[in-house]
Amino acid sequence: MTHPTTVVLARYAEGGRGLDDAALWSIEVHLDACAECREQLAAESTPATAELLDRVAVSLDQVIHTSPLPARRRTRAGAAHRRLLAWTLLPWLAVTVAVLGCGVLLNSAEPSLPSLVLLLAPVAPLPGVAVAWSQRIDPVWELIATTPAAGLAMVLRRTLAVLVVVLPALLMAGVSTGTSLALVLLPCLAFTAATLALGAFIGVRRAAIALGVAWSAGVLLPSVATESLSPVLQPGSNAVWVATTVALAAATPFAATRFRRLASGN
Numbered sequence: 001m002t003h004p005t006t007v008v009l010a011r012y013a014e015g016g017r018g019l020d021d022a023a024l025w026s027i028e029v030h031l032d033a034c035a036e037c038r039e040q041l042a043a044e045s046t047p048a049t050a051e052l053l054d055r056v057a058v059s060l061d062q063v064i065h066t067s068p069l070p071a072r073r074r075t076r077a078g079a080a081h082r083r084l085l086a087w088t089l090l091p092w093l094a095v096t097v098a099v100l101g102c103g104v105l106l107n108s109a110e111p112s113l114p115s116l117v118l119l120l121a122p123v124a125p126l127p128g129v130a131v132a133w134s135q136r137i138d139p140v141w142e143l144i145a146t147t148p149a150a151g152l153a154m155v156l157r158r159t160l161a162v163l164v165v166v167l168p169a170l171l172m173a174g175v176s177t178g179t180s181l182a183l184v185l186l187p188c189l190a191f192t193a194a195t196l197a198l199g200a201f202i203g204v205r206r207a208a209i210a211l212g213v214a215w216s217a218g219v220l221l222p223s224v225a226t227e228s229l230s231p232v233l234q235p236g237s238n239a240v241w242v243a244t245t246v247a248l249a250a251a252t253p254f255a256a257t258r259f260r261r262l263a264s265g266n
């Protein structure tokens, strides 16, 4: 770091006499980061500046003590945003629950079909997760992306909001059709973790679409077409799903910093 010279700091303290805009700007940026120079500047300040600073401090103190607290407005904005997100998510979650309900009905009407609840479970949370983190439908996305809460923490919070609705729906569908609950819940969690891990690189929305298409083409449609459940959903595959979920969940925090940098399309 190159510190401004004493002469330059002294001129800055006197109001920037003889310094051009670029020099003033670079001194200000430097002062922002350098405590040493801030101390030196305080020592260089003229009696007039010191008096002005004192007056500003006193009047700021008065304004702060007589103004209402700003916290209420912030909370209201946060609550409004949460309401907005809930309204955006609700239709998607309703569709997910309805599709699961149709799966249960189809299975009871056509018992020869492989369990549709098992086949739909991995992709059930994906539309909700994609929508919860889509800047296209989030009118305050830019505002959120610049806040310290952006990034992985926000992705996790929103994903949790989706799972709070999807997991009980899956449990109910699993119980009503008598399918293995472990094979309903584990693939659902594994695909959610995979969406976040892959989403760190290509965007959550694209990751959700890619995984949904891959599962539909590789497992769902062939299972329905051949009327036999894919080997990946047979009871023996529990251990593989547990290992996959744990590995993906453990990998996601390592990609955390990437969530801040995703520019578009997520």
Ligand SMILES: [Zn+2]
Binding pocket: 002, 003, 004, 030, 034, 035, 036, 037, 038
């Ligand atoms: Zn300095």
